[in-house]
Amino acid sequence: MRRSTLPLSSLRAFEAAARQLSFKTAAEELGVTPAAISFQIKSLEALVDVELFVRKPRRVELTSAGKSLFASVENALDEISTALDRIASGPQPKTVTLGTDTLLATRWLCPRLAQFWQMYPEIGLRIRHLPTTADLRAHGTDLSIVWGAGGWPNAEHKILLSTRMTPVCSPEVLKEAGPIQRPEQLANVPLIHQRDFDDWTQWLEAAGGKSVDPASGSVIDDPNAALQAAIDGRGVTMGHLPLIDEDLRAGRLVCPFELIVEPDSAYYLVCPNAALARSELRILYDWLLGESRTVVDEATYQPEAVSA
Numbered sequence: 001m002r003r004s005t006l007p008l009s010s011l012r013a014f015e016a017a018a019r020q021l022s023f024k025t026a027a028e029e030l031g032v033t034p035a036a037i038s039f040q041i042k043s044l045e046a047l048v049d050v051e052l053f054v055r056k057p058r059r060v061e062l063t064s065a066g067k068s069l070f071a072s073v074e075n076a077l078d079e080i081s082t083a084l085d086r087i088a089s090g091p092q093p094k095t096v097t098l099g100t101d102t103l104l105a106t107r108w109l110c111p112r113l114a115q116f117w118q119m120y121p122e123i124g125l126r127i128r129h130l131p132t133t134a135d136l137r138a139h140g141t142d143l144s145i146v147w148g149a150g151g152w153p154n155a156e157h158k159i160l161l162s163t164r165m166t167p168v169c170s171p172e173v174l175k176e177a178g179p180i181q182r183p184e185q186l187a188n189v190p191l192i193h194q195r196d197f198d199d200w201t202q203w204l205e206a207a208g209g210k211s212v213d214p215a216s217g218s219v220i221d222d223p224n225a226a227l228q229a230a231i232d233g234r235g236v237t238m239g240h241l242p243l244i245d246e247d248l249r250a251g252r253l254v255c256p257f258e259l260i261v262e263p264d265s266a267y268y269l270v271c272p273n274a275a276l277a278r279s280e281l282r283i284l285y286d287w288l289l290g291e292s293r294t295v296v297d298e299a300t301y302q303p304e305a306v307s308a
Contacts, residue, residue, distance in 0.1 A: 007047060011073055013040035014052065018062055018070040075154045079274040086278075094123045094280040099130035099141035102224035103194075104267055107243045108161065109145075112291055119287075123280045142281055143271045145288075147195070152270050156285075160292045161267040165199055166260045166303065168239035168253040169230055180236075180256040183209025190235030191217030194226040199238040199263060206261045241303070248303050255303040 016026035017037055027034040045052050052066035062070060100109060105127060116125070130144055145160055146152075167186070174180060177189050183204060191200060191214075201214040217235065220226035227244065230237040231252050239253060241260070247253040269288055276282050 007040075007044055010040040010044040010047075013037045014044055015070065015073045015077060017041060017053070017060070018066060019074070021060055021062075023060065071154065075273065078154065078272050082272070082274050095126060096123060096278075096281055096284050097126040097128055097140060097142045098284065099128045099144040099146075101130055101145075101147060102222055103227065103240075103243060104145055104147075104161070105129075106224050107246070116284075116287055120280075120283055123283060125284070142275055142278075143269065143284060146268050146270050147265055148268060149265050150268060152268075155270050155272055156276060157268045157270040158289065159266050160269040160288060163240035163243065163263060163266065164260045165203060165238050165240050165263050166255050167203065167236050167257055168244060168248075168255055169236040170233045171251065171254050172233045173236065174254065174256065176233075183207040183257075184211045186212045186236060187216075192226050192229050192235045192237035193217060193219040194223035194238060195219070195221060198265070202263060203238060203259070203261050207257070207259050258304070260303075 013026065013030065013032075013036070016029050017023050020026050020029065023034045023037045023041075027037045030037070041052065048065075048069075050065045051063050052069060054061045054063055109127070113125070116123075128141055130141065130146065146157075150157060150159075169180075169189070173189060180186065180189065186204075186209060191212075193200060196219065197215045204210075204212055204214050218229075220229065226237050227239070227247075229235065230239075231247065236256070239247075239255070240263075244253060248255070269285065271281065271285065276285060
């Protein structure tokens with residue numbers, strides 16, 4: 001049963017402080033003083049007769065009761081925000097903003113969009129580049145395809161696409177560097193990292209390449225740009241199947257090794273729980289999952305190790 005009155009000001013102050021884990025930062029966000037934030041939270045704690053924060057000298061932490069309340073308040077505010085956006089200007093055109101990285105957009109999503117637009121011409125689609133570490137709400141996306149290991153709170157998230165990875169380079173790199181047949185020979189060529197060092201760390205561990213520093217070389221946040229650097233002969237990067245199938249078939253990239261590893265991460269389809277009530281969002285969500293199943297059913301390119 002809903003209370004006759006809700007302490008909305010106190011709940012707003014609590015949500016900001018719980019999200020920031022700082023009364024000072026919450027005060028700056030809401031344009032009030034830290035003392036005002038502290039007063040609102042003390043009033044809320046008095047109302048429920050339980051402590052919501054553990055106060056420490058330089059920071060605060062949520063108690064178990066605070067964590068429980070924060071999850072409910074955050075979800076409620078997300079639903080309210082979604083509802084306000086929907087009704088703010090009256091009936092809205094059916095438009096969905098989809099966030100993803102450039103590698104998946106270029107090599108998996110865009111080749112399939114003609115079919116989506118043919119099936120659902122009434123739905124407008126905005127595709128927005130999503131940074132590596134993304135606060136989905138901050139980047140204004142309705143639905144996002146995120147590379148990660150899962151675990152997004154208060155959000156629907158399902159694996160959209162699992163990949164398999166193996167080192168790749170242009171044929172010219174093998175001609176210049178000579179045969180690369182053992183993992184330790186990777187120390188003689190530049191490594192190109194996509195996003196971070198995780199892919200190379202996992203592959204080298206599986207390959208037994210202990211003499212190669214997995215953190216050597218260059219990091220390019222945009223995985224599509226990292227792959228293009230490899231095609232241009234700038235070094236060896238980690239290729240993710242099936243996203244590089246066409247590059248392998250066309251000979252733009254080759255695989256020096258036969259070892260293929262399944263990474264710890266995958267591409268996930270993520271959206272706030274309340275968002276799927278929108279019919280156009282649900283349509284895109286279900287269509288993307290359906291397309292991902294066709295990838296599983298199709299036989300992807302099977303690379304063979306090559307040498308100079």
